[in-house]
Amino acid sequence: MRIRLEKRREPSRLMQALSPIGAVAATMIVGAIIFQAIGYDGPDAVKDIFFTPVLASYKWQDVAAKAAPLILIALGLTLGNQAKVWNIGAEGQYILGALGGAGAAILTQDMQGWWIVPLMIVCGMAAGALWAAPVAWLRNRFGVNEILSSLMLVYVATQLLNYLVTGPWKDPHGQNFPQTAPFTASQRLPAALFGQPFPPGLYIAFALALVFWLVMARTEYGLGVRVVGEAPRAARYAGYRASDAVWSTLLISGAMAGLAGVLEATTQSGQLNLGFPSGYGFTAIIVSFLGRLHPMGIALAGVVLAISYVGGQVAQTTVHVPSATAGIFQAMMLFFILASDVLVRRRLRIEWGAGQTKAARA
Amino acid sequence: MSLTLVIAAFLTIVNLSTPILLAATGELVVEKSGVLNLGVEGMMLSGAIAGFAVTFLCADPELADKLPWLAAAAPWLGVIAAAAAGALSSLLFGFMVLTLGANQVASGLALVIFGTGISSLIGTAFVGVAITPFDSVFPESLAAHPIGRLAFGYSPLVYFAFLMVAAAGWFLNRTRAGLVLRAVGENDLSAHSIGYSVIGVRYLSVMFGGAMAGIAGAYFSMVITPLWAERMTAGRGWIALALVVFSGWRAGRLLGGAYFFGVFMWLELFAKANGFATILPPELVKIFSFLPSQFWASMPYLMAVIVLAVMSARGRGGAEAPACLGKPFIPDA
Numbered sequence: 113m114r115i116r117l118e119k120r121r122e123p124s125r126l127m128q129a130l131s132p133i134g135a136v137a138a139t140m141i142v143g144a145i146i147f148q149a150i151g152y153d154g155p156d157a158v159k160d161i162f163f164t165p166v167l168a169s170y171k172w173q174d175v176a177a178k179a180a181p182l183i184l185i186a187l188g189l190t191l192g193n194q195a196k197v198w199n200i201g202a203e204g205q206y207i208l209g210a211l212g213g214a215g216a217a218i219l220t221q222d223m224q225g226w227w228i229v230p231l232m233i234v235c236g237m238a239a240g241a242l243w244a245a246p247v248a249w250l251r252n253r254f255g256v257n258e259i260l261s262s263l264m265l266v267y268v269a270t271q272l273l274n275y276l277v278t279g280p281w282k283d284p285h286g287q288n289f290p291q292t293a294p295f296t297a298s299q300r301l302p303a304a305l306f307g308q309p310f311p312p313g314l315y316i317a318f319a320l321a322l323v324f325w326l327v328m329a330r331t332e333y334g335l336g337v338r339v340v341g342e343a344p345r346a347a348r349y350a351g352y353r354a355s356d357a358v359w360s361t362l363l364i365s366g367a368m369a370g371l372a373g374v375l376e377a378t379t380q381s382g383q384l385n386l387g388f389p390s391g392y393g394f395t396a397i398i399v400s401f402l403g404r405l406h407p408m409g410i411a412l413a414g415v416v417l418a419i420s421y422v423g424g425q426v427a428q429t430t431v432h433v434p435s436a437t438a439g440i441f442q443a444m445m446l447f448f449i450l451a452s453d454v455l456v457r458r459r460l461r462i463e464w465g466a467g468q469t470k471a472a473r474a
Numbered sequence: 475m476s477l478t479l480v481i482a483a484f485l486t487i488v489n490l491s492t493p494i495l496l497a498a499t500g501e502l503v504v505e506k507s508g509v510l511n512l513g514v515e516g517m518m519l520s521g522a523i524a525g526f527a528v529t530f531l532c533a534d535p536e537l538a539d540k541l542p543w544l545a546a547a548a549p550w551l552g553v554i555a556a557a558a559a560g561a562l563s564s565l566l567f568g569f570m571v572l573t574l575g576a577n578q579v580a581s582g583l584a585l586v587i588f589g590t591g592i593s594s595l596i597g598t599a600f601v602g603v604a605i606t607p608f609d610s611v612f613p614e615s616l617a618a619h620p621i622g623r624l625a626f627g628y629s630p631l632v633y634f635a636f637l638m639v640a641a642a643g644w645f646l647n648r649t650r651a652g653l654v655l656r657a658v659g660e661n662d663l664s665a666h667s668i669g670y671s672v673i674g675v676r677y678l679s680v681m682f683g684g685a686m687a688g689i690a691g692a693y694f695s696m697v698i699t700p701l702w703a704e705r706m707t708a709g710r711g712w713i714a715l716a717l718v719v720f721s722g723w724r725a726g727r728l729l730g731g732a733y734f735f736g737v738f739m740w741l742e743l744f745a746k747a748n749g750f751a752t753i754l755p756p757e758l759v760k761i762f763s764f765l766p767s768q769f770w771a772s773m774p775y776l777m778a779v780i781v782l783a784v785m786s787a788r789g790r791g792g793a794e795a796p797a798c799l800g801k802p803f804i805p806d807a
Contacts, residue, residue, distance in 0.1 A: 249785075257785045264712065394583070435594070436592075446584040447570060450570055450574075454576055
């Protein structure tokens with residue numbers, strides 16, 4: 113028997129739509145088998161990770177709180193992924209976003225007004241973009257691989273956060289704990305809006321998903337980014353400059369990660385401490401791929417990944433799986449979506465023996 | 475600056491450089507074959523937990539009574555297990571990018587997330603236990619002697635790392651198999667058309683890289699701190715990836731690069747221990763202690779960015795990189 117991959121003439125639209133669903137389903141099945149094999153209740157773990165957060169309405173607020181930053185970061189990353197500019201350091205830009213917001217909060221400590229939160233958000237987005245700027249500059253100026261440089265800056269951002277919350281920004285009334293002063297009422301956003309258990313970040317995320325969709329599908333800019341990624345040479349002839357795509361995608365993804373960070377700080381944590389980095393910046397990469405680099409897909413995928421986070425915590429208390437479980441499920445999802453990606457562009461052909469061939473249009 | 479201090483610094487630098495040297499040697503071979511495996515950090519963590527777990531289980535006191543040889547061989551078995559775990563996890567990546575032709579960047583990241591998760595999962599059973607560190611196997615009189623330590627005071631893995639750098643350099647540049655491997659990385663289509671198995675060569679390279687990363691991870695859990703802690707490799711896998719670029723894809727330069735990073739990693743520990751006071755005049759100490767410890771902790775990563783910029787500028791946008799690096803190869807028959 114031989115397994116061969118054959119090129120399709122056209123990418124399969126059906127597979128494109130079905131593959132994320134297949135990836136999630138495959139993750140559930142394989143996950144259940146693995147966890148059963150290592151001595152946990154596999155089916156129950158899968159049930160708690162993927163279904164309990166959806167079925168239990170009191171978990172929705174948790175899911176929404178985690179979906180918002182994931183969708184925001186992933187939207188920005190998708191633009192870069194389409195241009196094949198790999199920003200792997202969104203986690204660092206997310207931390208900087210929170211730091212930008214916290215910096216504005218410290219300056220406005222004794223003030224009141226509706227303008228404070230918007231100011232924090234602007235500072236957060238600017239800080240996130242600023243953290244991505246050297247990555248773009250180094251790539252354009254010296255040809256530095258953006259994957260490595262953006263990732264290295266995550267570790268620098270973590271140390272910067274560590275320095276600020278243990279040093280200059282430490283809460284003077286905080287009994288020496290490494291944390292900033294709690295944000296005041298004027299510096300906070302409510303965790304739920306309009307009587308629904310969803311934070312403002314989620315509404316912003318869905319609204320921005322629409323904006324990104326329009327920009328990517330309908331504007332010259334969106335087209336340029338895709339052409340630079342898919343056919344760099346054609347892009348040059350058509351007048352799209354790759355260096356512009358590097359700058360714009362990195363600055364936008366940095367600002368989006370910064371937005372996610374500052375919203376997290378002002379909505380959820382209410383102050384910064386050493387535990388602020390959450391890994392959302394890395395998980396958002398999975399969201400981007402699971403959402404098939406499409407803004408609407410990303411909105412859905414962000415919710416799915418958020419469910420797996422919350423469900424991972426549920427499964428910890430119910431079937432006593434370790435805290436790392438959610439990460440394993442998330443990695444499996446990424447593996448399966450990447451594997452199924454292949455089926456969009458290629459057809460799997462299984463040849464039995466020499467004479468007869470059976471095509472599996474899986 | 476006393477002699478003992480210099481010796482201590484040297485030993486620490488060697489200790490900190492060895493894991494990135496091991497992992498980078500593996501990754502160099504992988505990249506030479508045209509594959510970019512960003513999953514080094516994940517493979518290192520897989521190796522770290524496998525090495526620790528096997529060493530701990532083999533050194534079990536009850537077993538040691540019945541099978542004394544097993545306890546003696548425990549660290550060696552641990553290293554073999556680490557290599558196997560690294561190679562096994564790299565196979566997952568290999569299947570994705572080589573058999574299925576999936577995106578290498580994303581698959582590498584998936585491997586990092588997977589390795590982090592699986593090592594934490596297995597590691598929950600090993601939190602809070604310790605093993606005997608895999609230290610020098612030379613006679614005490616040599617290994618503990620103040621000067622003798624410089625030559626004999628290291629874990630066997632340190633010598634193994636040197637050996638592997640030399641072996642990788644020799645293999646890539648002096649052997650026929652190495653030539654084939656480089657040809658696959660430089661021009662996969664030509665190599666394929668003269669009958670070499672591009673995918674086969676790349677599978678072997680990826681597995682070698684995985685095994686080396688696994689051993690590098692074991693260096694953390696078996697030598698540097700003989701304990702298990704989640705994410706204990708702390709981003710050193712990424713430094714190893716930068717080191718390969720730094721070396722300009724040449725084995726000989728890995729050594730210097732690893733020690734370059736080693737110096738900055740040592741400075742972090744040195745600054746934390748407030749060691750500047752012991753070597754610098756008071757005026758300079760003031761300047762150095764003005765810089766917070768977090769500055770020193772971020773130095774290796776900042777230096778990596780700077781070094782990447784310098785190397786990329788000299789290499790004119792990575793002209794020294796293998797031509798097929800990161801590109802999928804699927805022969806369309």
